[in-house]
Amino acid sequence: MIGFIGKGLVYAAFLSAILAAIGYFLYSQKDEERYFKISNWLFGLQGLFILAASVLLLYLVMTHQFNYYYVFEYTSRDLQLKYLISAFWGGQEGSFMLWMMLATIVSFGLMKWTRKPYRGPVLFFMALSQIFLLTMVLGFHLGDFSIGASPFRSLAQAMPNAPFLQANPNFVPQDGKGLNDLLKSPWMVIHPPILFFGFSMMTVPYCYAMAALWKRKYNEWVDPALPWTLGANIALLTAIFLGGYWAYVTLSFGGYWAWDPVENAALVPWLLGTAGIHMMVVQRKKSAPSKASIFFAIIAYVGIVYETFLTRSGILADSSVHSFVDLGLYGQLVVFMAVITLIGLGMFIYRYNDMPKQNNELNLMSREFMTFSGAMVLFLLGLIIALGTSAPIIGRLFVDNPTPPEVSFYNNWTMPLAMIAAILTVFGQYIFWKRQDPESLARELTWPVAATCVISLATIMIGGIHDIYYMLYILTAWFALIGNGVIMVRLLMKNPKVIGGALTHVGFGLLLLGILASSAYNSNLLDLATKNYNQAVEQGKVTDDQGFKKTQKVNFLELKLNQPKIINNKYKVTYEGYTLKNQARPGQQQYRIKFEPADGDGEQFTMNPQVYPMLSASTSQNIQWSVDPDVRSGLFSDIYMYVSGSSYVEQKNDELTKQNKKTEAQPASATEPDTSKTQKIKLQKGESVTVADFDIHFKNYSPVDSTSLQDSTIVAVRAHLDINPRGSDSSIPINPLFSVYKKNGENWSYAPPVSIPGHDGGSIQFSSVDPSNGQIELTIRGVDKKVKDQWVLLVAQEKPFISIVWIGTFLLMAGFTVSIFRHWDRERKKS
């Protein structure tokens, strides 16, 4: 029933959006106020329907109605409230709903603030984009033809071929599949709303550009469009940052960026949008229209739709870590993309000759030329990354079944362009604020250049950088930082409101430095023996058992319990054990890795990487372990580590394999105790002993109230023992009984073996007690006699100056924010 209402609401929203679009179209053509009013109401109504549908979906999620596919697929009963709420946008269908709600909010802003003559066309295109988004969740079926996938469809509708549903169409699962453990992170809760807010706002410059072409007013549109574009930019940048940070602290690839299609999907529109901002700023300053700003405004939104297509159509399924479920939206997404692109570029070409001619004198020293060059570099960066991301499609020109490009493709192309961009930022800023001829510019730049050279040289020497290419890169990055820094300080003294541009460029310079340091100079933390081994591999001196040369290095750090190792002559690292207590995830182990300075003095710290069973993927026969890395952030370098294996995990897996074999091979029959695994141990009160992989601590004993035992019992004692799995800080108390009773005039002892928790078939028997000295004897069965090593296998890396990456990003955001305030302020005064 609720599903039916939900679908109805989506249809109602779809209808309202279409009517609103028609209304806006008529308003744009006829300029009658009533069309605008009615359309606004219709569009508002559309938003209300979407909101109601979203509330319903959220209600289904909160009340665990697993007969709905979306609820079953993305949630489960054990999810915390915040993850239940975020599950609303966890799947494709829900994230479209979120996108539409945010787009509606943006539209309300446009209704209020957009002036004539643009407001009709702007809202028309906003409604048009909304119509396309609505089709994605429509769930309309007619025979084999279908439009969209409804979030309200039932399991039976979603999986018509599943045999268990064919047998019983009304089957309701008890619980859902749940949320992937990796996504249970507060970063991932706020990441999607910010991203889609960015997507929604990036629609606005497109709408304005189209309105400008429609109304043939090619200049004034940039003023109102600029704050929106800047807002979209900040939102995208924030989303990219959150995604990168999440990847760094949650995933085990050890970085914040991997050129994954999903990352690129947000980066490309950001680059194109930033190119657009450059052109808009210069157009505003010059107050002469420019074709380039219209072009970039169109292409930025095309970029968003294109990347949406790439990530959601299933076409990248083989090349991305993101496993978007393929909902069969391919055709629709192609239409969406084609319409947005063709209308956009079509209008652009149609009006091309109508747009005022620019005076085409190629003056190298003009700020138009400099800014245009900067925008072009950003545009090229965007194109190259889009090309790389499109490998599964465009690669078919070269080979069948293309793979994604090697990472070096991205690095080789983006690095030189970033270097050019870095240099351009300085020239651009110097020329932007003051008319310059080559001589005056050279004079002004003397000191910044000198400072850049000195600081770069110092960086190269201190950092021990040998690569000439990197040296050049460092030079350009420092140039951007210092050159723009000087401008920023000057502006700060005159008019702090206008420092936005200079501030972003300072951030860009910092970002470049941070990216190089953290990625090219990232080193594995290894002990000396492993380092020597790797060196030997490099020299080709290591051969395997068949006599072939080994080529793969070892990048693991293996630590035995309480046996410190010296790492890089810098740290003394000790594995101090793990804890199983008070963990957020059931079955999680938190390891304690202590770092001390190798030479003894200085700060010491402990890192706590974690390992946990992935509930959504584990079964009773097989545990899927997942890792949660720990990052120790510092100003100069980060230490990043995760546990790649441990004796605890190995033992757990062995236990499972043993159990599985037993249930397969010999059900029901009890295994004979293995006599070779029987040992007797004598213990005094307060003593501990080490057996296999655990310690037994004998605390004390207590007499037992004999009323619960046989009448003839003479003496009965319980030993209080603590079983402590070595390395763990938690212990399990067991209390085996020893008693002596009389039967037929003889003394008999009664001492039942107590099983050892976590050791299948293992038991401890309190076999005798020596009354003279209080020593007890324990008989342990079914446990290996050999003392087992406790170890942990780590992947640990030192990443220099990753903090600079974050600081650079924050400065970029801050710069864009300052610009928003400036342009928004001006806009407000106008209206």
Add this chain to the structure above:
Amino acid sequence: MKPKLILGIAAIVGFTSLLMYNFGNSISTYTNFKQASNMESAHVVGTLDKSKDFGFSMKTKQFSFYMKDQNGNVRRVIYPKQKPNNFEQAKRLVVIGKMKNGVFYANDMLMKCPSKYNNTDPSQFSKNNASKS
């Protein structure tokens, strides 16, 4: 104006061809073990051969397993990292690396897990029902 235009077009054409040339070189095609032997970096697609042992060796610090490619060739694959999550569940494996002496040395490995859509494993339901109800 004319020479500038020609210069501009030449620059665009030059840049684009260089870009596309480099792009073409940096992608390769999914292949099998036979063809991988004369490639520097090959992407081989296949499935795990469960009849043979697989596992991580603490001694060599390597994960090794046998993979059957799409043409049915089975080769040993050595991967210098731990066993990845979902390894046994993967419907399809892609190993990226180099073939040497009949052994494939993978530097990277991707796993394609069973599609969630339309063929959800019924055991998922029974498992959830058994453990939670």
